[in-house]
Amino acid sequence: MREKEKRRGKNKRLRLLIVLLVLALGVGILLKLRWRAWFGNPTEEPYTTAEQIDRLTLTPGQNFASERSISWRCGESLQPSELLYAEVSDMILPQELDWTSIAAEGQIVQTRSGRGCYYTASLDNLEEGRAYLYRVRTGSQEASGRIDMPSGLDTLVRFIYLGDVQDPSGQMSSELFERLTGHIDSAIRPSFVAAAGDQIEGPTDEYWRVWYSAWGAGYLARTPFILSTGNHEYLKKGFTRELDPRWVAQYNYPANGPEGFERRSYYVDFPLMRLIVLDSNGINDPIAILRHRSWLREALESSGQPWQVVMFHHAVQCVRDSRSHPVMRYVYKPILEEAGADLVLQGHDHAYSRITTKDRADTISPLYVISSSSPKVYRNGFDPIHDRLGSGLQLYQSVEVRPNSLRYRSYLYSGELYDDVELLHSGSGQKPNRAIDWARDLPERFEFNAFGSSSKAQKKANQYREAIQRRAQSHQSN
Ligand SMILES: [Fe+2]
Incomplete structure (x- = not known):
């Protein structure tokens, strides 16, 4: 009897040992496969910051109609710096410009492989429809830009929205940006550019250089950018992540976000809408979740404007095959829907x-959109919840907000229309608003084809093609 018990105990221990060994092997394989994605950072080559002004950047304050911040970089040691600005018009001669000077705040930003001094100054009394010239000075260096304050914001706000740009060489994005910057002096000039994170490939000085140079000299100095952080602007530090310190230094956004996330989660008010930007990279940190939950609800509910637009990086309902963000879906999505x-x-x-x-x-x-401008493309899933899908595409979007309607359009880089939806107020002023699909006759495109040549990859490719056919058939029968 005792022998039997002994044997049973031994078998139990052996089984436990096998389970532990299998688990350890599984974790080991997973770590080997995902090590770079979870813990790896792109190498930052040593760099120096020249004693000249660059990365001149225009961002809005909380009140888009009257507030702007200007940020720039110069050298490696702090020097007295200032911003001068003057209203400009056809009626004022250049020598008669009435310059006002304000002191700029400076900070040294130390990164893994170098350092630079960043400066910022804010203006809070700009007037609608007026134009201003500005000059920034650090030591003996000087650079200039122009601010065109839009007029008629209470009847129309037009902006460009980009998904991930993430273009390591900047080649593809610079072609798109050339098209967009061509609109700067035209009648369809956007009031600002919004981008939902991953502007860059990784937190290195070189990738920031690529971002600024892809836009071309002066565009960021003249057009306000409203950006959210993406995971590629974060530096991985073991099991934690840290936002690249250049991000906040060069984008001086309003400090109206939740505690600890100031200038990364924030909102900007327009007469017709509140645009709320949420840093979704802290989505797995319980404190960040708690702070953002109440902040997001309050930001949505306290807005008196007719339209609420929210932007963040990680989707509430993913389109990439087999990806999901439970916190975004189960914590934030209900708030977005309940709070309007x-x-x-x-x-x-x-x-x-x-x-x-x-x-x-x-x-x-709410109308939910996921888009991308990046040369990097992923395979999409086919959950029927997606009204409209696409893969292997580079897109940009235009949004027009009017008192009673919000028109959203997505375009291929070529300028061809890919999606078109209109939101209409119900008339009673009550949410939700009605959504009209103007893209029913536009075919979906699935151009993703990066499957590889192995038999396993080919099997996946066939399954993907079959899923495309099934979706086309179900659309035809509807
Ligand atoms: Fe990302």
Whole structure:
């Protein structure tokens, strides 16, 4: 009897040992496969910051109609710096410009492989429809830019929205940016550019250089950018992550975010809308979740404007095959829907998705979008919740916000229309708003083809093609 018990105990221990060994092997394989993605950072080559002004950047304050900040970089040791600005018009001769000077705040930003001094100054009394010239000075260095304050913001706000740009060489994005910057002096000039994170390949000085040079000299100095952080602007530090210190130094956004996330989560007010930007990189940190939950709800509910637009990097309903962000989906999505978000702009998945909310036979707000401008493309999934999908595409979007309607359009780099949705107020001023799909006759495109040549990869490719056919058939029968 005792022998039997002994043997049973031995077998039990052996089974436990085998389970532990299998688990350890599994964790080992997973770590080997995912080590770079989870813990690796791109190498930052040693760099020096020249004694000349660069990276001149224009960002809005909380009140888009009257507030702007200007940030720049110069040299490696702090020097007295100032911003001079003057209203300009056809009626004022250059020698008669009335310059006002304000002191700039400086800080040294030390990164893994170098350092630079960043400066910023803010203006809070600019007037609608007026134009201003500005000069920034650090030591003996000087650079200049121009601010055109838009007029008629209470009848129309037009902006460009980009998903992930993430273009390591800058080659592809510079072609798109050339098209967009061509609009700067035209009648369809956007009031600002919004981008949903991963502007760059990784937190290195070289990738920031690529970002600024892809836009061309002076565009960021003249057009306000409203940006959210992406995971590629974060530095991985073992099991934690830290935002690249250049991000906040060069983008002086309003400090109206939750504690610890100031200038990374923030909102900007327009007469017709509140644009709320949320840093979704802290989504797995319980404190960040708690702080953002109440902040997001309060930011949505306290807005008196007719439209609420929210932007963040990690989607509430992913389009990349087999990806999900449970915190975004189960913590933030209910808040967006309960507190009246109209349009939700997202990134990260490197494929296209548009989802309208469904209420019996009606399509209503929030309208969720995931887009990408990046040469890096992922395979999409085919969950029928996505009203419209796309893969292997590089896109940009235009959004026009009017008192009673919000028109969202997505375009291929070629300028060809890819998606078109309109949100209309119900008339009673009550949420949700009605969503009209103007893209029903536009075919979906699935150009992702990076499967590889192995038999396993080919099997996946065939499954992907079959899923595309099934989706086309179900669309035909609807
Ligand atoms: Fe990302």
